[in-house]
Amino acid sequence: GDSVTQMEGPVTLSEEAFLTINCTYTATGYPSLFWYVQYPGEGLQLLLKATKADDKGSNKGFEATYRKETTSFHLEKGSVQVSDSAVYFCALSSASGGSYIPTFGRGTSLIVHP
Amino acid sequence: DVKVTQSSRYLVKRTGEKVFLECVQDMDHENMFWYRQDPGLGLRLIYFSYDVKMKEKGDIPEGYSVSREKKERFSLILESASTNQTSMYLCASSFPIRSEQYFGPGTRLTVT
Numbered sequence: 001g002d003s004v005t006q007m008e009g010p011v012t013l014s015e016e017a018f019l020t021i022n023c024t025y026t027a028t029g030y031p032s033l034f035w036y037v038q039y040p041g042e043g044l045q046l047l048l049k050a051t052k053a054d055d056k057g058s059n060k061g062f063e064a065t066y067r068k069e070t071t072s073f074h075l076e077k078g079s080v081q082v083s084d085s086a087v088y089f090c091a092l093s094s095a096s097g098g099s100y101i102p103t104f105g106r107g108t109s110l111i112v113h114p
Numbered sequence: 115d116v117k118v119t120q121s122s123r124y125l126v127k128r129t130g131e132k133v134f135l136e137c138v139q140d141m142d143h144e145n146m147f148w149y150r151q152d153p154g155l156g157l158r159l160i161y162f163s164y165d166v167k168m169k170e171k172g173d174i175p176e177g178y179s180v181s182r183e184k185k186e187r188f189s190l191i192l193e194s195a196s197t198n199q200t201s202m203y204l205c206a207s208s209f210p211i212r213s214e215q216y217f218g219p220g221t222r223l224t225v226t
Binding site for chain 1: 118147154155156157159162172204206213214215216217218219220
């Protein structure tokens with residue numbers, strides 16, 4: 001079945017550092033790929049998405065590129081802020097047995113220190 | 115903006131009680147989902163629904179049931195709550211099903 005593997009956390013960075021959170025996937029067909037962010041005490045919210053190979057999703061300084069050849073969708077940000085501290089989830093949605101059941105990674109906690 | 119609301123942010127119930135968690139979305143989405151979120155396990159899909167009165171089991175349906183009588187409302191039911199159902203419950207909706215999901219704020223349920 002489909003699966004998403006993302007790096008375990010927590011990831012701890014100083015403000016203005018470069019961020020990479022790795023995400024790889026296994027899926028049949030051509031999945032859509034997503035990054036969600038969950039701030040403390042809240043539900044998940046969409047951060048960015050990509051629907052086909054080589055697409056780059058971007059939002060709030062975060063970027064991720066859909067790499068079909070490496071089945072990856074790594075999240076990057078050039079300069080993190082304390083306010084980026086949250087849990088980040090990589091996810092995919094693909095046809096599996098005729099229904100598009102979403103699959104999530106386990107989440108990566110990011111802690112940014114001033 | 116899409117809004118997904120859940121009936122309670124925090125809930126405390128006793129073992130054996132029947133528990134109802136309600137979720138309402140205001141954007142006419144066809145698809146709705148219930149997840150539970152536990153530390154170290156990420157999100158696990160309990161049930162989802164792609165239309166009124168339609169439902170599909172997710173990865174962990176045991177001990178849960180759902181109801182969708184109206185398009186905007188999706189209810190999760192714990193027929194007889196147990197302590198291992200203590201968790202954060204998240205509702206989500208989407209249209210179409212392959213697109214991004216919109217999540218509610220979550221209900222933290224404690225069963226004692």
